[in-house]
Amino acid sequence: MGMGLIDNLISTARRRSPWLLHFDCGSCNGCDIETLACLTPVYDVERFGVVNVGNPKHADILLVTGTVNLRNREVLAVLFEQIPEPKVVVAIGACGLSGGIFREAPNVVGGVDKVIPVDVYVPGCPARPEAIIDGVVLALEKFREKSKGKGEGK
């Protein structure tokens, strides 16, 4: 009973203040600088309680930009593994969705969903900050559903 209360509290807090982990997976930097721009004064997602963190163990939402290649595929899988449940993955930009303009290049595996499950797809080359924020908001809804599912399962 007491544990349930704490669990509820934690899950509400995580939902209200989601922490992001951003991983550049072979992007041209276009989407990365737009993702970073979201955190700076003009777009400022920090006012919604969104914090960018460097440690996957602190994160709730994984933002991935860029194409997956043969080497970063493993890094991506490890990062995904290290994020505690429940977690949501947002793929950003044409490259993250399908490989984009690079999909035929020799060292490219394809979109992020070839390696880890993706919940939200944000299109654009590069994706605009507004689109990325919208993607994060959508991800929050998914996050809520997932944490509910987890609670009921217990």
Next chain:
Amino acid sequence: MTITADRIESGELCRAVAALKEQGCRFVTITCVRADSAGAELLYHFDRELSLSHLRLTVSGDEVPSICGIYASAFLVENEIQDQFGLRFIGLTPDYQRTLYLQGEDSAPPFRGPSGPDRGE
């Protein structure tokens, strides 16, 4: 239009590069062009006071002497060519053993073999 470059043999490469270094040239990069499936052409670019000079070396086999001993910064580009074209640079340090970009056993050098639109998949 072609680039005017001094043609050299692989035996005299290091001497020619060292001579350019004596003149105060900055090493810019090496470009590798695969001539056909058997050979490759290496273009060494040097810069001095904003003007470029080039050395052209035709490689018939797979082995090329490394110029790392003269310009240490060449290690990056030589490793890249090893990766992408399957050539081997003798005396290269540090040698990434064709794993600079590629995952070793997973991948063959992508530029090996003839180029052209029919190469595709």
Next chain:
Amino acid sequence: MAGTVIPFGPQHPVLPEPLHLNLKIEDEIVISATPAFGYVHRGLEKLADIRDFRQMIQVVERVCGICSMIHALTYCQGLESLMGVEPPPRARFLRVIWSELHRLHSHLLWLGLFADAMGFESLFMQLWKVRERIMDMNEATAGNRVILSVNVIGGVRRDLDPGQTGWILSELAEVEKGIKAMGRTILHDYTVQKRTRGKGVLSREQALELGCVGPMLRSCGVAQDMRLLGYAAYGELDFAPVVERDGDCYARCRVRFAELGQSIDLIRQSIGKLPAGDISVPVKGRPEGEIVARAEQPRGECLYYIKANGGKFLDRLRIRTPTFANIPALTVMLPGIELADVPVVLLSIDPCVSCTER
């Protein structure tokens, strides 16, 4: 304890991009640093086999999102000289305006990230706030914030009307005000000096021997700037490379900071001299032959080697980006410094990994 190896990256809070360093340390002092790559490699030079030479403009723009305009510019200028095409004067001046807008946004981005690497987060936020004005200018003039897609072979795709140039000038005045306000902090703040002075020192000889380019080389007292080649309209504009002598992180910071003012000045000059006329010439035929094209990116000299055979597809496209030339310097600068200074020294070369690996 001899030789602990600390892996730095590929996922690291100060790095916006995955770069891996194996740092061998002894008592917090770095003994040697070995970079490892491949996390952003795509192999896009190979795409020249399946995309024709015009489609490749879109591909080279995406070598790197931060300097995409100048990548496309170098490529187009190379093809123009191969095909004997002379872009009209108005196009050449417009190219300067967009190039310098790109340099402004890139340097502000770098100064922000550099401040962040020192742990100076409020400076980072302020710099990026100023940068958003540049992004607005990019968007208003080219239709996109990051990848401008303004270059075509034979000129540019978009024109600026007098209303837009007037607006750019008034916005630039605001940007200049913002930069001036932060200049005191960047150049004279005690914390910044403490973290950057005497860190990662390169001598003039070392920098030349390691093949450094751009602000890295200029901070060591070498007045080398590819814009002096006079490509686009740079030959008709008045500027001199910014040079510092000390060769440390602080000198690099000063060079890039001074280049912000230089870029603003170059945009003003180009708008003042902007000639009337067409913005592009029709181009027929296909390229044949080989050429080396160079241009100055925010990070330094960028070199394109293009070999064409008169067909639709290029025989070979080789891109040597500035960070590729600056990375060997890391293996000299990092040994001997404290582990805590590694992010500062690493960022001082303005690493752009997606450029390096392509």
